[in-house]
Amino acid sequence: MAGGALAGATRTCPLGDAWLAERTGEAPPPSRVDGREADFGEAVDAAAAILRDARLPLVCGLGGTDCESQRAAVALAEALGAVIDPSGGAGGAASQAFGVSTTTFGDVRDRADLVVAWRADPVSTNPRLLPRLRLDRAGRPPGRSLVVVGAEESATAAEADELVELAPALDFEALWALRALARAVPLERELAARLPLDALERLAARLRACSYGVVLHAPAGYASSLALLALVRDLATLAHVVALPLRFEAGARGAEDVLAWQTGYPGAVSFARGHPRAWPGEFSAAGMLERGEPDAALIVGFDALRGLPPRASDHLRSIPTVVVDPCATETAAAARVAFATAAAGVQREGTAHRMDGVPLTLRAPLASERLGDGDVLGAIQARLAGDEGS
Amino acid sequence: MLRIAQGRVYDPANGVNGEVRDVCLDGGKVVHELPPHAPRVDASGMVVMPGGVDIHSHIAGPAVNAARKLAPEDHRGDPIDRTELMRSGTGGTVPSTFVTGYRYALLGYTTVVDAATPPLAARHTLAELRDTPIVDAAFLVLMGNNLPLFELIREGGPVTDAVAWLLEATGGYGVKLVNPGGVEMWKHRNGNVTALDDEVEGLGVTPRRVLEAIAGSVDELGLPHPVHVHCNNLGVAGNWRTTLDTLDTLQGRRAHLAHLQFHAYGGTPGKRPRSRAPELAEHLAAHPEHSADIGQVMFGPATTMTADAPVSAVLRDVTGGKWVNADLEAETGCGIVPFEYRERNYVHALQWGIGLELFLLSRDPWRVVLSTDHPNGGSFLSYPRLIRLLMDREFRNEQIRRVNQKAIGRTMLRDDLEREYTLGEIAIITRAGPARLLGLADKGHLGVGADADVTIYQGRDDVEEMFATPRWVIKSGRVIVEEGELRETPAGELLRVAADHDEGIESTLRPLFDERYSVRFDNYPVREPWLLEPARRIAAGPGGNAR
Numbered sequence: 001m002a003g004g005a006l007a008g009a010t011r012t013c014p015l016g017d018a019w020l021a022e023r024t025g026e027a028p029p030p031s032r033v034d035g036r037e038a039d040f041g042e043a044v045d046a047a048a049a050i051l052r053d054a055r056l057p058l059v060c061g062l063g064g065t066d067c068e069s070q071r072a073a074v075a076l077a078e079a080l081g082a083v084i085d086p087s088g089g090a091g092g093a094a095s096q097a098f099g100v101s102t103t104t105f106g107d108v109r110d111r112a113d114l115v116v117a118w119r120a121d122p123v124s125t126n127p128r129l130l131p132r133l134r135l136d137r138a139g140r141p142p143g144r145s146l147v148v149v150g151a152e153e154s155a156t157a158a159e160a161d162e163l164v165e166l167a168p169a170l171d172f173e174a175l176w177a178l179r180a181l182a183r184a185v186p187l188e189r190e191l192a193a194r195l196p197l198d199a200l201e202r203l204a205a206r207l208r209a210c211s212y213g214v215v216l217h218a219p220a221g222y223a224s225s226l227a228l229l230a231l232v233r234d235l236a237t238l239a240h241v242v243a244l245p246l247r248f249e250a251g252a253r254g255a256e257d258v259l260a261w262q263t264g265y266p267g268a269v270s271f272a273r274g275h276p277r278a279w280p281g282e283f284s285a286a287g288m289l290e291r292g293e294p295d296a297a298l299i300v301g302f303d304a305l306r307g308l309p310p311r312a313s314d315h316l317r318s319i320p321t322v323v324v325d326p327c328a329t330e331t332a333a334a335a336r337v338a339f340a341t342a343a344a345g346v347q348r349e350g351t352a353h354r355m356d357g358v359p360l361t362l363r364a365p366l367a368s369e370r371l372g373d374g375d376v377l378g379a380i381q382a383r384l385a386g387d388e389g390s
Numbered sequence: 391m392l393r394i395a396q397g398r399v400y401d402p403a404n405g406v407n408g409e410v411r412d413v414c415l416d417g418g419k420v421v422h423e424l425p426p427h428a429p430r431v432d433a434s435g436m437v438v439m440p441g442g443v444d445i446h447s448h449i450a451g452p453a454v455n456a457a458r459k460l461a462p463e464d465h466r467g468d469p470i471d472r473t474e475l476m477r478s479g480t481g482g483t484v485p486s487t488f489v490t491g492y493r494y495a496l497l498g499y500t501t502v503v504d505a506a507t508p509p510l511a512a513r514h515t516l517a518e519l520r521d522t523p524i525v526d527a528a529f530l531v532l533m534g535n536n537l538p539l540f541e542l543i544r545e546g547g548p549v550t551d552a553v554a555w556l557l558e559a560t561g562g563y564g565v566k567l568v569n570p571g572g573v574e575m576w577k578h579r580n581g582n583v584t585a586l587d588d589e590v591e592g593l594g595v596t597p598r599r600v601l602e603a604i605a606g607s608v609d610e611l612g613l614p615h616p617v618h619v620h621c622n623n624l625g626v627a628g629n630w631r632t633t634l635d636t637l638d639t640l641q642g643r644r645a646h647l648a649h650l651q652f653h654a655y656g657g658t659p660g661k662r663p664r665s666r667a668p669e670l671a672e673h674l675a676a677h678p679e680h681s682a683d684i685g686q687v688m689f690g691p692a693t694t695m696t697a698d699a700p701v702s703a704v705l706r707d708v709t710g711g712k713w714v715n716a717d718l719e720a721e722t723g724c725g726i727v728p729f730e731y732r733e734r735n736y737v738h739a740l741q742w743g744i745g746l747e748l749f750l751l752s753r754d755p756w757r758v759v760l761s762t763d764h765p766n767g768g769s770f771l772s773y774p775r776l777i778r779l780l781m782d783r784e785f786r787n788e789q790i791r792r793v794n795q796k797a798i799g800r801t802m803l804r805d806d807l808e809r810e811y812t813l814g815e816i817a818i819i820t821r822a823g824p825a826r827l828l829g830l831a832d833k834g835h836l837g838v839g840a841d842a843d844v845t846i847y848q849g850r851d852d853v854e855e856m857f858a859t860p861r862w863v864i865k866s867g868r869v870i871v872e873e874g875e876l877r878e879t880p881a882g883e884l885l886r887v888a889a890d891h892d893e894g895i896e897s898t899l900r901p902l903f904d905e906r907y908s909v910r911f912d913n914y915p916v917r918e919p920w921l922l923e924p925a926r927r928i929a930a931g932p933g934g935n936a937r
Contacts, residue, residue, distance in 0.1 A: 067517060068920065071517075071521070075477070078472055078477065078478055079472075092459070095459070095460075096459065096460060096461075096462055096712075097712075098711070098712050098713065099460055099712040099713040099714045099715075099726070100714055100715075101713070101714070101715035101716075102714075102715070102716050102717070103716070103717040103718075103719075104510075104717065104718055104719045104908065105719065105908035106719025106720055106906065106907050106908040106909075107577065107717045107718075107719045107720075109908060110719070110906065111577060132908070133908075211578070211579050212577065212579075233713070236580075236703070236715065237707075239579065239580070240576075240577060240578075240579055240580050242715070242717060256459075257452075257455055257514070258517075260455050260458045260459045261450075261454075261455050261458065261486060261487045261517075261518050261521060262477070262479065262486055262487060262488065262521060263478070263479060263480060263486055264458050264462070264464075264465035264479065264480035264482070264484075264485070264486045265458075265459075265462055265465065265480070266458075266459040271472070271478065273471075274471040274472050274478060275469035275470055275471045275472065275478045275479070275480070276465075276469065276478055276479065276480055276486075277466075277469070278462060349918070351513055351517065351918060351921070353514070357452055357511075357514075357716070358510060358511070358908070358909060359511060359512075359513035359514045359517075360513075360909065360913065361513070361913055361916075361917070361918060
């Protein structure tokens, strides 16, 4: 810190530096309506009007903000009878099928003798993870192995003891074969001819023999997630093996947690009938937008126009949107109402849940006059409640 | 101001047993008298008790939330609509936070203790408690598998200061030990400990040393609630010997045993268990320094959730169904298995029977109090049925005839235990007793100065119905429930302990933390005011909870 500004950051990765720059650079006006600067009250009125008049409003994003703001977003979605999607993906639904065995960073760092990065490239997506958990080549203690399963050489594969090359389309098959191999069930090799069976056999042997095994994996489709969790469950009777899903947004896990404690469901929830309902896939933001269902959207901390599939973005462009985001995004620029907020962990204190579920305190090294995401959401809800009261 | 007029008052802490009298409330407290014009509720013909106090329940934090996430089917059939007063949510065995608060209040409970929070996850528990309305809540901090504490215990370090520091750092109320040593062993190739003198591999401590050290520290600090112990060998046939060994180890020291029913099994491991409830009841009768809650099993759906991860792995293999395991660095583990207790199942019927035996053989209701270990033995919503089982011998015998008779044959229930709990005794095991064991001097009674938490029941022949639907529930002097409906949904308070520690402990703990956690020592203590307030501090001090 120097003169109230950020002079530099230590222990960050390039992604962290970019994240900080986005939240400390020149900010747009705090509130805008139709792209013009507006005073806060006017913007709140406009946002409340859009959301109140909508037949089926959508609330999405949330992975970029703190737990306090996530609480406010769920409360507002409920008051609106909206659909809310914390963008958890299909892995959550798979873990509901028969559960999951998991862990936290400290136990990976201090106990793991085998780590498998399955279709995950943390060196690119979470660059500090390997060194922090002593999984990089230089930091690994004796007796610890890193095996990468992926399509080809990746930055993470360069750190590994072994790379098991596997085309992405073969994930399910390979995981299912591993289940058999881990339990010493004979495989018909001709049927598994597309798989690198020798390498999978070696991996199965490592998994069976390890004392603390960890499978790091990235968000994947339902079937692959299911197969991976099934494998870990099978292994749990043979060895202490756990899975740890990587997340790429700082608030992704918290969004899921807050939604679950307030509604009972970790994935996309509809409040349209006055109580929470959740069916895997049905209320996903991308799916609903692709089907053209929402007629207004409240987007919190998410550059939806860039992050969603093209057809979903197309629909988003055609409906009125309210954006609450500390960053100057394309989505914010295109919004009917946009609030540029103070960022949690930069100008606002808060709490976030790390990808392993450990709750962390977020400090505010920089001062800001601006409101946080949750304050803006609360103001919109108060305005709506005022309408109801009058 | 509110006068509760002419009810039959059950206030066992003050020796009031069904006498007709007024209870006066003002400023959130019970007061001696009110002016004649003060507003009143006419409680004539009704039963007036202090608000219920749940000494052992699982309502908030990462384990509870993992259970919510795991079982959408548990929620779908039980949706709760948003109203002007209420947030929406879902019920089932593990309700969402708002619904948890509403349903406890609707049941006449106004204070709830969450029995197991890992210190590292305190922020999560606190955030959920803030979204759990109406009830005052406290949580117990898990310390039985804590690596820095193990190190201090092994080296003869300042354990007591470390315990106090952990409580202060988390906003916790009391100390919980879960399968001391065994959960750490779970992380070593799915191991466990099976006896109090088993060594925790590579760490130089045994369950017995952990029990002695932590219980000693809790006593030394004079915490209002004694050490709260979930013994080793939960659910294992023959575990009553471990339970007695634990109690003998803690002889002369205050200790509370959690869900005693799950620790009262005779027989040999791997074979069919039988009841050893009489022996444990005998021990408790002879040891005024020891207490227990029952952890009654109720037939129907449940969700087992415990820091005792190896037990969950056993349950996983029993059900073959959903299972969550969650290791938490340096502190604990967690296991979750949705479960159903069935009347015809030998083990389930035996568990049910042992719980009832413990209740019926108990000679001091102040020290053997009601719990289902919600949601492990069943939901807190089953308390009214449990109360009926205790109060109504005919109903109980009907139920006994429905369940697995081989199991009943291994208990004393076959001899028709005649005891019927009185309303006064129910008031003890559901409010006065738990409040006293917790050292909550302002809870669980209706003497002048007590918190104005009052539950008023319509007297009925069917006590299950009576306890399921209080006529009024008053929290901090405000009418929260009327005619079975919520009238207000104020926030409750966090109840946390205030225990002194030597500031120098931080320099001892810092290196132990930095080696073992992925979170820096300075970021570990909860400081966020929005998580910690509003709170009430209950002071530790000499004498602990002696009142």
